[in-house]
Amino acid sequence: MRYFCYGLLAALSLPSLSAKLAIVLNSGDETVSVIDTTTYKEARRFAIGKEPHHLMATPDDNFLIVANAASNDLVFLDRTTGEVKNRVKNISDPYQIAYSPDRKYFVSASLRLDRVDLYDPANFSVLKRIPLPKAPSHLAFSPDSKLVFVTLQDTHELAAIDLGSRTVAWKLSIGKQPAGILLTPDGKYLLIGILGENFVDVVDWRTRTRVKKIVTGKGAHNFVPFGDGRHAFLSNRAENTISKIDMQTLSVVDSYPAPGGPDCMDVSADRKQLWMTSRWARKVSVLDLESKKIVKQIPVGRSPHGIYLSQHAPRK
Amino acid sequence: MSQQAYIMPPSLAERFNQLHQYLFETIVQPVLFQVGWMNLDEVAYEGTHLLLIGAIEMIALYAVLKSLEKWCPVEIWPDRKATRVDVLYTFLGRFGVLPVLFFFLLTPIVDAGNAALRLRGFIPPNLEDILGSAAALLAYLIVLDFADYCRHRLQHKFGVWWALHALHHSQRQMTFWTDDREHLLDLVIAAVWRAAIGLAIGVPPASFVTLSIFSAAMESLAHANTRLSFGGIFERIFVSPRYHRMHHAMSAGQRGCNFATLFPVWDIAFGTANFSDEYLPTGIDDQLTGRDYGDGFFRQQWLALKRIGENAGQS
Numbered sequence: 001m002r003y004f005c006y007g008l009l010a011a012l013s014l015p016s017l018s019a020k021l022a023i024v025l026n027s028g029d030e031t032v033s034v035i036d037t038t039t040y041k042e043a044r045r046f047a048i049g050k051e052p053h054h055l056m057a058t059p060d061d062n063f064l065i066v067a068n069a070a071s072n073d074l075v076f077l078d079r080t081t082g083e084v085k086n087r088v089k090n091i092s093d094p095y096q097i098a099y100s101p102d103r104k105y106f107v108s109a110s111l112r113l114d115r116v117d118l119y120d121p122a123n124f125s126v127l128k129r130i131p132l133p134k135a136p137s138h139l140a141f142s143p144d145s146k147l148v149f150v151t152l153q154d155t156h157e158l159a160a161i162d163l164g165s166r167t168v169a170w171k172l173s174i175g176k177q178p179a180g181i182l183l184t185p186d187g188k189y190l191l192i193g194i195l196g197e198n199f200v201d202v203v204d205w206r207t208r209t210r211v212k213k214i215v216t217g218k219g220a221h222n223f224v225p226f227g228d229g230r231h232a233f234l235s236n237r238a239e240n241t242i243s244k245i246d247m248q249t250l251s252v253v254d255s256y257p258a259p260g261g262p263d264c265m266d267v268s269a270d271r272k273q274l275w276m277t278s279r280w281a282r283k284v285s286v287l288d289l290e291s292k293k294i295v296k297q298i299p300v301g302r303s304p305h306g307i308y309l310s311q312h313a314p315r316k
Numbered sequence: 317m318s319q320q321a322y323i324m325p326p327s328l329a330e331r332f333n334q335l336h337q338y339l340f341e342t343i344v345q346p347v348l349f350q351v352g353w354m355n356l357d358e359v360a361y362e363g364t365h366l367l368l369i370g371a372i373e374m375i376a377l378y379a380v381l382k383s384l385e386k387w388c389p390v391e392i393w394p395d396r397k398a399t400r401v402d403v404l405y406t407f408l409g410r411f412g413v414l415p416v417l418f419f420f421l422l423t424p425i426v427d428a429g430n431a432a433l434r435l436r437g438f439i440p441p442n443l444e445d446i447l448g449s450a451a452a453l454l455a456y457l458i459v460l461d462f463a464d465y466c467r468h469r470l471q472h473k474f475g476v477w478w479a480l481h482a483l484h485h486s487q488r489q490m491t492f493w494t495d496d497r498e499h500l501l502d503l504v505i506a507a508v509w510r511a512a513i514g515l516a517i518g519v520p521p522a523s524f525v526t527l528s529i530f531s532a533a534m535e536s537l538a539h540a541n542t543r544l545s546f547g548g549i550f551e552r553i554f555v556s557p558r559y560h561r562m563h564h565a566m567s568a569g570q571r572g573c574n575f576a577t578l579f580p581v582w583d584i585a586f587g588t589a590n591f592s593d594e595y596l597p598t599g600i601d602d603q604l605t606g607r608d609y610g611d612g613f614f615r616q617q618w619l620a621l622k623r624i625g626e627n628a629g630q631s
Contacts, residue, residue, distance in 0.1 A: 028362075028522060030449070050444065050520055070520060071444070112427050135355065153355050177355045196354045218349055219357075237357070238349050240341075260337060261345075280337045280345075280361060299330075302522075303361070 021310040022266070022275055023064060023082050024284055025052040026301025032066065033300040034082040035284060037268070037275075037309065040296045046084075048075055054096050054264070055306040059103050064308055067094035069112065074124070080310050088124050092117060096138050102145035105163055109136040109150055116150055116161060128166040132159055138180050138222070142205065143187040149205065151178035151192060158192060158203060172208050174201045180222030184247040185229050185316060191245065193220040193234055200234060202250055212250055216243040224265040224274075227313025233274060235262035242274065242287065256292050258285065264306050267313035277304035332368070340364045366525055370410045373529055377536050381492040384542045390561065390595045391541055393489055401613055402493035409496025409503060410532065422508070426515040443518060456519045457527050458579070463513045464531075465582040467506065468575040477502075478570050479623035483616050486609035488599035490564055492540040495532070499620045534578055539564075543595060551591065552580055558595060565596035566604075 022035040025048070032048045035041065049068030056065055057079060063086075064077040074094060076086040095111035099121060106121040116136050118127040134154035141148050147160045147169060156176050162169040176196030183190055189211065192201040200220055202212040217236030225232045226244070234243045235258060242262060244254035256274070260281025265274055274287040278297070284304060286296040344364050348354050443452040471481040480499040487494045498506070514524050538560035545551055545558040555576050563574035573590040576582045583589035603609065610616035 030520075047449065176352055195357075196349070196352050219345075219354060238345055238354065261341065279358075280340050282333050282337075303358070 021080070021082055022284060023055065023077065023308045023310070024277060024300050024304050025055055025066060025306040026303065027051055027053050027305040028302030031301045032077075032082065033284075033304070035298055035300075037311075040286065040298055042298060042300060044082075045301065048084075049073055053305045055308055056097055056099075057308070059099050065097060066306070067091075067097045067108065069093050069095045069110075079308075091119070091124060092129075095136075098139040098141070098148075100141050100145040100148065100163065101143065104145065105148070107139055107148050109139055111135050111137055111153070116148070118163070118166060130161060130166065130168065132168065133157070133171075137178070140181040140183050140190060143183070147205070149181055149190055151181050153177050153179065153195070156196075158190070160205065160208075170208055172203065172210070174203065174210060175199065175213075179220075180234070182223040182225070182232055185225075186248075189247075189250070191223060191232070191234075191247070193222055195219055195221050195237065198236070198239070200245065214245060214250055214252060216245070216252055217241045217255075221262070222264055224267060225313075225316055227267050227271050227316060229314075229316045233265055233267070235265060235276060237261050237263060237279070242276070254292075256287055256289070257294060258287065259294065260285065260297075263304075266307050266309040268309060269311040269313055271313045275307055275309055277307050279303055279305065332372075336365055336368055339368065362521065362525070369525070369529055373533060374406065374410055377492060377533060381536060381540045381542075384544065385491060385540055388543045389541050390543050390557075391489070391597075396489065396491075398487070398489040398611065399491050399493055401611065401616070402487065402491065402497045404613055405496040405498065406493050408500075409498070422511050422515055423521075444520075453523055453527070456514070456517065456523060457530070459517055460510060460514060460519075460527060460531070461576070461578045462582060463509065464506075464577040465575055467509050468577065469586075469588075471502075472570055472572045472575070475627045476624055479627045480620050482570075482600055482623065483609060483620045485564060485598075485600050486603065486616075487564075488566075488597065488603065490539055490541055490561070490598040492536045494539040495535045499617060501620075531578060538577075545593065552584065554578065555580055558593070559591070561595055561598065562590050562592065564598040565594075566599045566601050567596060569601055 020037040022037050024033040026033060030047055030050050031045050033045045034043045036043045048066055049071035051070035052066050052068050054067050058065060062079060064079050066075040072092055074088040074091050075084060078085055093110040093113045094108040096109040098107050103121060106119040108117045114132055114134055116130045116132060120127055133152055135152060137151045137153045139148060139150055146163055148163060150159050152159055156173060158172045158174050160169045174192060175194030178192045179195040180193040181190055190203040190205050194201055198215055198218045200214040200216055201210055204211050216234055217239030219236050219238030221235045221237045223232050223234050230248055232245050232247055234245055240259050242256040242258045243252045246253045258276060260278030260283060263277045263279045265276040267274055272289055274289055276285050278285045282302055283297045284300055285294050288295045340361055344360050345357060348357055348360055443455060447455060471477045480502040483499050484497050487497055538555050538557055540557045542557050544556060546554055546556040555578055559574055559580060573588050574583055575588055580589055610619045
């Protein structure tokens with residue numbers, strides 16, 4: 001009943017279909033903020049569930065999936081309007097979620113309950129729950145979908161899960177409190193933001209070796225690709241900066257201010273703006289990549305975490 | 317809406333948020349980074365929020381309740397020396413934020429239990445999904461208040477526990493500061509009790525903080541040295557200063573009455589309510605025959621432990 005009411009209210013205040021939206025998860029408030037990216041105004045805010053942290057588009061790009069970690073459910077939103085379309089219950093503590101590239105698996109990392117769960121994406125039935133040492137955080141896949149990589153935040157490791165045998169294939173010690181993880185476009189390396197330090201660990205996943213540290217800033221946290229197939233942005237949460245990383249040369253090529261504890265990011269379709277959640281400021285900050293200035297800060301809810309732009313740069 | 321936004325005008329809420337951010341980014345987060353605890357940054361962010369709320373709550377309570385005590389006091393004392401130690405207890409109780417601290421400390425244990433349940437295919441339901449957020453918050457408040465009532469009954473029932481709790485009752489100049497006047501051991505027991513029950517019934521952290529702040533404010537009011545009754549039906553719905561003063565009455569003693577913290581309904585249900593319209597002197601009757609409960613913090617703590625020893629020796 002409650003969600004019906006929310007849905008009705010949401011429907012009555014929907015932005016037009018052509019609107020460009022930013023959808024922001026206020027993890028501390030159990031709400032979603034929908035921002036009109038042309039006016040930089042919060043169009044509406046609605047309840048979603050407990051501890052929404054991360055979101056992603058479905059492989060067909062029709063819906064956004066919001067993972068409510070403490071509500072144990074997934075909420076499907078219309079990607080272009082933010083309207084709630086569906087709710088899948090009994091998804092245990094979904095913190096970070098991802099589809100395997102071959103779309104055979106829907107994977108959920110349970111940061112709080114120390115597990116990675118594998119689901120059948122057709123009906124979200126559990127295929128396997130895989131216990132891991134401590135605080136599995138972010139996810140990435142090998143290009144052939146045979147391995148899913150997960151950062152273990154409290155044991156300072158990278159784990160690889162074999163999706164064929166559905167078991168932990170190997171673990172590798174890396175920097176303190178690893179968080180975001182990104183596969184380079186050539187598929188050779190994993191870039192891992194080291195939250196407890198000031199660098200990105202570069203791991204050759206085939207040889208299971210750490211090959212380089214890219215010094216970025218304190219609290220290296222999460223990535224988003226720039227969209228040109230070569231660069232990615234990394235948020236440095238404690239340094240309050242964003243680093244632009246060249247994924248071919250494995251080096252920092254630029255740096256930007258990012259006040260208020262930057263976390264998740266998205267790049268506008270024209271690649272002129274970087275939108276980010278500023279966790280400690282309770283705001284979304286908009287960075288103009290040309291002038292390197294924060295051009296807007298939009299108040300949202302408490303502890304904003306995941307962010308998605310309805311019109312974004314390619315995810316490459 | 318953020319928790320404090322419910323109770324603050326927008327401009328004030330924004331200033332509060334800025335202060336929260338400033339404290340966290342300039343003091344707390346750098347320390348976390350240096351000691352290698354950045355994985356706790358989100359918890360620490362909430363903790364900073366809590367400390368700030370605690371400070372504001374204390375200032376607000378002081379402003380409101382002090383005025384109330386001046387405006388319509390039950391007792392007027394030649395000096396307030398005896399109340400000073402209660403100020404220290406309040407700082408420990410509010411800034412120590414023990415219930416919330418234990419809530420976070422016990423969370424990993426409850427999470428481990430949750431993880432085990434889920435590996436066996438069971439996901440506990442969310443009260444918010446069944447009742448909605450506001451009703452769930454009220455339900456949590458009612459359950460936690462009943463838990464406090466039960467604990468309070470046990471404090472009076474068992475001699476060993478009463479030996480500790482008597483420290484709270486030994487204040488003969490009861491004011492709003494008296495609420496947190498407890499033995500440290502008793503404070504810890506109360507914190508663990510409340511946190512464990514909160515976690516067991518699935519109270520979300522933000523709701524637990526909100527409920528703790530609300531309960532603490534109401535409990536401070538209940539201890540105020542003010543001639544205030546809510547009257548009629550409201551006196552039976554919420555614990556008033558008059559109602560709780562009867563609990564602290566010297567004549568009530570260990571046997572006691574009016575154990576409820578927020579809602580007298582528990583006393584009514586279990587036959588322990590006393591709605592007499594009286595404002596009696598507070599304390600413990602053996603203080604009149606010379607029993608010493610201590611004036612200073614350390615002596616009060618020590619004497620409580622001695623009483624436990626005596627009590628254990630007798631039983």
